[in-house]
Amino acid sequence: MIDQLLMEPFGADIDLAEAVLKDYNAHLVRKASSMKGHYADADALEKLIQQGDPLHYEVFEKAVPQETGHLQFGLSKLQPGTVGEEFFMTKGHYHEIPEAAEVYLCLRGKGYMLMKTTEGECRAEYMERGRVVYVPPYWAHRSVNVGDEPLITFYVYPGDAGHNYGDIEEEGFPKRIYKRGDKVEIL
Numbered sequence: 268m269i270d271q272l273l274m275e276p277f278g279a280d281i282d283l284a285e286a287v288l289k290d291y292n293a294h295l296v297r298k299a300s301s302m303k304g305h306y307a308d309a310d311a312l313e314k315l316i317q318q319g320d321p322l323h324y325e326v327f328e329k330a331v332p333q334e335t336g337h338l339q340f341g342l343s344k345l346q347p348g349t350v351g352e353e354f355f356m357t358k359g360h361y362h363e364i365p366e367a368a369e370v371y372l373c374l375r376g377k378g379y380m381l382m383k384t385t386e387g388e389c390r391a392e393y394m395e396r397g398r399v400v401y402v403p404p405y406w407a408h409r410s411v412n413v414g415d416e417p418l419i420t421f422y423v424y425p426g427d428a429g430h431n432y433g434d435i436e437e438e439g440f441p442k443r444i445y446k447r448g449d450k451v452e453i454l
């Protein structure tokens with residue numbers, strides 16, 4: 268019986284100097300146009316889209332079955348930049364199975380993991396190379412790049428967790444992170 272469930276073990280290589288997952292077989296790409304409704308300055312986002320719709324972030328994965336017991340893992344690479352004064356960020360999501368937690372290890376760049384609950388709690392956890400962030404069950408999570416190079420994180424979460432955008436497209440997160448001159452402001 269268990270023989271039918273057995274999957275071949277495998278290894279994967281990350282070039283730690285460059286923070287690149289080698290031989291990935293799944294690749295998600297989100298451009299500026301995927302981010303409509305997420306930034307405070309919608310006009311600035313529209314301008315960016317008109318100017319060539321630049322790459323916003325990518326996710327590189329070694330795909331495994333999206334099933335109970337498995338663990339999805341990969342690298343997320345978020346470009347540096349701002350929309351108006353707001354730093355580039357990911358859409359952010361809850362998990363479809365809300366009890367599913369996630370771990371992020373920052374390999375490169377500087378940023379924050381913004382986390383919020385449906386009750387309106389919100390936290391910002393700083394990330395830089397070597398820092399691990401634990402996203403507990405029930406917290407929606409969004410990465411924000413506050414540096415001037417790509418923010419690259421290695422993540423692991425339960426295979427069956429799924430993604431749920433819930434109230435994020437309508438309400439966003441209670442906190443936004445802005446570039447004010449040389450300063451980072453969390454408001």
Ligand SMILES: O=P(O)(O)OC[C@H]1O[C@](O)(CO)[C@@H](O)[C@@H]1O
Nearest residue numbers: 295326343357358359360422430
């Ligand atoms: O849903 P978002 O915020 O666009 O992020 C998508 C990606 O983020 C991850 O959670 C990894 O950071 C992946 O599971 C997912 O493909």
Ligand SMILES: [Fe+2]
Nearest residue numbers: 360369408424
């Ligand atoms: Fe997640």
